[in-house]
Amino acid sequence: MQTELAPAYKGTRDGEEAEAILRKCVHCGFCTATCPTYQLLGDELDGPRGRIYLIKQVLEGRAATAKTQLHLDRCLTCRNCETTCPSGVQYGRLVDIGRKIVDAQVERPLAGRLTRMALAKGLNSPLFAPAMALGQALRWAVPASLQAKVPQKQEVGVRPTARHARKMLLLEGCVQNAMMPNINSAAARVLDKLGVSLVPAPKAGCCGALNYHLDFQEAGLDNMRRNIDAWWPMIEAGEVEAIAMTASGCGVMVKEYGHLLAYDPAYAVKAQRVSEMTKDLSELALAEEALPELLAAANDRKVASTKSFGDGAAKEAVRIAYHPPCTLQHGQQLRGKAEQILQDAGFVLTAVADSHLCCGSAGAYSVLNPEIAGQLKERKLASLEAGKPDVICSANIGCLTHLQSGTGTPVKHWVEVIDELLSEAA
Amino acid sequence: MNQPIASKFLRRQFPAALQDELQALLGVGRVSTAHAVREHHGHDESHFPDALPDVVVFPETTEEVVGVVKACAKHKFPVIPYGTGTSLEGHILAIHGGVSLDLSRMNHVLDVHAEDLDAVVQAGVTRKALNAHIKDTGLFFPIDPGADASIGGMSATRASGTAAVRYGTMKENVLALTVVLADGRIVKTGRRTKKSSAGYDLTRLFVGSEGTLGVITEVTVKLYPQPEAMSAAVCCFPNMVAAANTVIQSIQMGVPVARCDFVDPLCIKAINHHSKTTFQEKPTVFFEFHGSESSVKEQAETVQAIAADQGAEEFQWATKPEERSKLWQARHDAYLACLQLQPGSRIISTDVCVPISRLAECLEETEKDITASGRLVPVLGHIGDGNFHLCIIIDPNNPDDILVGEQMNHRLVxxxxxxxxxxxxxxxxxxxxxxxxxxxxGDGVDVMRMIKRSMDPDNIMNPGKIFAM
Structure with missing residues (x-):
């Protein structure tokens, strides 16, 4: 697509990057057909191609309006369109740039600004965990609108000590440890059985995605620098072989550190290295040669049906409906890995229609656009539950809590299920 | 002369009252003047400069189309029917200005008569949507131009594609139409019967009329039983002429090949790069055979024997549905793949078709022309029909480049x-x-003009296309 950058953007880093991305677009519309918000709303401007036109228009010097902002806000950033695009248009990067430019031109109403601020800062805050604990203790008193966002308190189990020579860093994340703390400890137990110890870096925190995607791109970059500082000593000393991600939403962000900090001379090289070392848990587990044996052994003992799966306990094999998070299948272009692990472990994966579509969680999206997020959740749960699963599994904290808020079927991280299986078999 | 005219002086003044009338008719939500929406409706897959409509409307019923057309007729303001915007010759450009009538919301399959092998669809239904809708009936709609075009748009362009060699073009596959005329009348042409001798064949008049005679709002199309067996194969040839001769002889022997598409080495290179496939970069024909198990085998053996005589390599087979889809998807994305040979470029797509006996000769001379030009020109085509395309890659900002490309097309035509x-x-x-x-x-163009004048005296239906008035 031909773009004539307006003087204000000519020669700027964002302008030039956007122009290079726009050049690849041949407006074929394959993206539009696959876009979840276009499927719901049917408006060209609520699909990637329409949004690309809007961004191009602003880059060419037309003033952005509140309407432009609305259409960009409605994008889930699921990047489903990137998977579909035959021309390799990096829509995710483009929409980040577009949002930044539009937000600089169009001031949001006060209420919107406050909500975004509250989300970016609140979920990042050290007070989030105690607040969540309080909410869980007094769940009955929490207003109905928020109740869905407060998951039941989880049993966490014991985290193994760092006993192995092989070590990997674990990004603990921000909200995950408060909402579903068992995920990280389950990951630590599973990797421990594979001969790898997960070590935390206490000074690391949120990956930066919350700030970065909520109009606070500079604060997001600061989060990234802080994490790099926290990890660097162990990376430099060669003590860790990878940085493990148990939430794919964080994983996709950390894998982009290298790109986003490429122009920061103090961090460019380190950020690149960090991104290269970052792996989703499914990548790491599947790369371990000991995994098939471990799973086969557990499977042999016919324990693939275990306690917490409700009525499914009596069945031969537990049926799992797997929802691949967008940040994993589209953002990181990783498909089939968690599914393979679950299948190797003897679980039956049910067929799920439209598994390429977003569940509507999309980070803070479900709070900012509850109506669209709710409709997408209903559709997603209908296709997940069509195969009558005992458990729904996914790989990202956002999807897990969002889906759980709409169903009685347990929704778990796949590593929790594997952990339960291995613990039972032990 | 019948030269295309595109000039800003052609644009008619957008009557202010018309927008209010359209909004009263469709509501504010289905009438858009947003620049991004107009820009999207102001270009297609051709290399022509954008020509934006003044407003885009999204009707949902034939009656709403009537309302829009009547409002435009009152103001003598152009109406440009729009399906999916995948036309290749600037069909949907609003060179006189006008109202872009986007039919994408008329996307309902109205009736499937499985026992009669036909379906009635609204114009905005795309070919893939129709096939998804009827997949459980054991039937399919074979016309496949590559792009997921709308059935209305395909009818209006008389489109065909890879499967025309076996199943024909839209000309053979449209049984009946509902059309809104320039004065707002609704006519239903044709019946659902296999044949009819009742008067002039108006269906065939509107098929290929490119929106210049009326707006097609409903289409009755033929369906076919899904064949019991299908297999696809890829075969490499030493040169383009050997490939063409194989196809010519197969057709002349009456082998009912379902598809046979030629792709040249440069195009294969683009496809491999784009679709991450690993086809050999040689002159290649993609074949597909439909029929019973035994007939597919027999067809394949005959074609293989002819190909071997022409010095071809062994066939590589794709018999599983997903392998076949992957193979044809790669072929269908060839246009997009070629665009990425030079990002930011556009393509002048040629489209000549010759009697099958002259195909090898035509290809051979064209190949010499390309070599002499020293340009990047991938060649591909539905050579079973005698039809092939050059993708002349040009820089749209360089007038000299466009001129050289157009001269090449001229010589080819x-x-x-x-x-x-x-x-x-x-x-x-x-x-x-x-x-x-x-x-x-020749004078046939004047006959076409007479028809156009009598049906659309104010020249409001997609003006400036097919011929100058």
């Missing part, structure tokens, strides 16, 4: 017409091939 061929097999005239109408049709 002259060559094809001298061989009793046509300037366009399936893309249509739009505003891109208007200049060839006189030489191909």
């Amino acid at each position: 002259e060559r094809a017409i001298a061989m009793e061929g046509t300037c366009t097999g399936e893309h249509g005239i739009g505003c891109g091939k208007m200049e060839f109408m006189d030489v191909e049709h």
Whole structure:
């Protein structure tokens, strides 16, 4: 697509990057057909191609309006369109740039600004965990609108000590440890059985995605620098072989550190290295040669049906409906890995229609656009539950809590299920 | 002369009252003047400069289309029907300004008569949507132009594609139409019968009319039983002529090949790069055979024997549905793949079609022309029909580049017409091939003008396309 950058953007880093991305677009519309918000709303401007036109228009010097902002806000950033695009248009990067430019031109109403601020800062805050604990203790008193966002308190189990020579860093994340703390400890137990110890870096925190995607791109970059500082000593000393991600939403962000900090001379090289070392848990587990044996052994003992799966306990094999998070299948272009692990472990994966579509969680999206997020959740749960699963599994904290808020079927991280299986078999 | 005219002086003044009338008719939400929406409706897959409509409307019923057309007729303001915007000759460009009538919301399959092998669809239903809708009936709609075009748009362009060699083009596959005329009348042409001798064949008049005679709002199309067995194969040839001769002989022997598409080495390179496939970079024909298990085997053996005589390599088979889809998807994305050979470029897509006996000769001379030009010109085509395309890659900002590309197309069309061929097999005239109408049709163009004048005296239906008035 031909773009004539307006003087204000000519020669700027964002302008030039956007122009290079726009050049690849041949407006074929394959993206539009696959876009979840276009499927719901049917408006060209609520699909990637329409949004690309809007961004191009602003880059060419037309003033952005509140309407432009609305259409960009409605994008889930699921990047489903990137998977579909035959021309390799990096829509995710483009929409980040577009949002930044539009937000600089169009001031949001006060209420919107406050909500975004509250989300970016609140979920990042050290007070989030105690607040969540309080909410869980007094769940009955929490207003109905928020109740869905407060998951039941989880049993966490014991985290193994760092006993192995092989070590990997674990990004603990921000909200995950408060909402579903068992995920990280389950990951630590599973990797421990594979001969790898997960070590935390206490000074690391949120990956930066919350700030970065909520109009606070500079604060997001600061989060990234802080994490790099926290990890660097162990990376430099060669003590860790990878940085493990148990939430794919964080994983996709950390894998982009290298790109986003490429122009920061103090961090460019380190950020690149960090991104290269970052792996989703499914990548790491599947790369371990000991995994098939471990799973086969557990499977042999016919324990693939275990306690917490409700009525499914009596069945031969537990049926799992797997929802691949967008940040994993589209953002990181990783498909089939968690599914393979679950299948190797003897679980039956049910067929799920439209598994390429977003569940509507999309980070803070479900709070900012509850109506669209709710409709997408209903559709997603209908296709997940069509195969009558005992458990729904996914790989990202956002999807897990969002889906759980709409169903009685347990929704778990796949590593929790594997952990339960291995613990039972032990 | 019948030259395309595109100038800002042609644009008619957008009557202010018309927008209010359209909004009163459809509501504010389905009438858009947003620049991004107009820009999207102001260009297609051709290399022509954008020509934006003044407003885009999204009707949902034939009656709403009538309302829009009547409002436009009152103000003598152009109406440009729009399906999916995948036309290749600037068909949907609003060169006189106008109202872009986007039919994408008329996307309902109205009726499937499985026992009669036909379906009635609204114009905005795309071919893939129709096939998804009928997949459980054991039937399919075979016309496959590559792009997921709307059935209305395909009818209006008389489109075909990879499967035309076996199943024909839209000309053979449209049984009946509902059309809104320029004065707002609704006519239903044709019946659901296999044949009819009742008067002039109006269906065939509207098929290929490119929106210049009326707006197609409903289409009755033929369906076919899904064959018991299908297999696809890829075969490499030592050169383009050997590939063409294989296909010519297969057709002449009456082998009912379902698809046979030629792709040249440069195009294969683009496809491999784009679709991450690993085809050999040689002159290649993609074949597909439909029928019973035994007939597919027999067809394949015959074609293989002919190919071997021409020095071809062994067939590589794809028999599983997902392998076949992957293979044809790669072929269908060839246009997009070629664009990425030079990002930011556009393509002048030629579309000549010659009698099958002249195909090898036409290809051979064209190949010499390309070599002499020293340009990047991938060649591909539905050579079972005698139809092939050059993708002349040009820089849209460089007038010299465009001129050289157009001259190459000119020479090709002259060559094809001298061989009793046509300037366009399936893309249509739009505003891109208007200049060839006189030489191909002679006084026939005047007959077309007479028809146009009598049906659309104020020239509001997609003006400036097919021929200058």
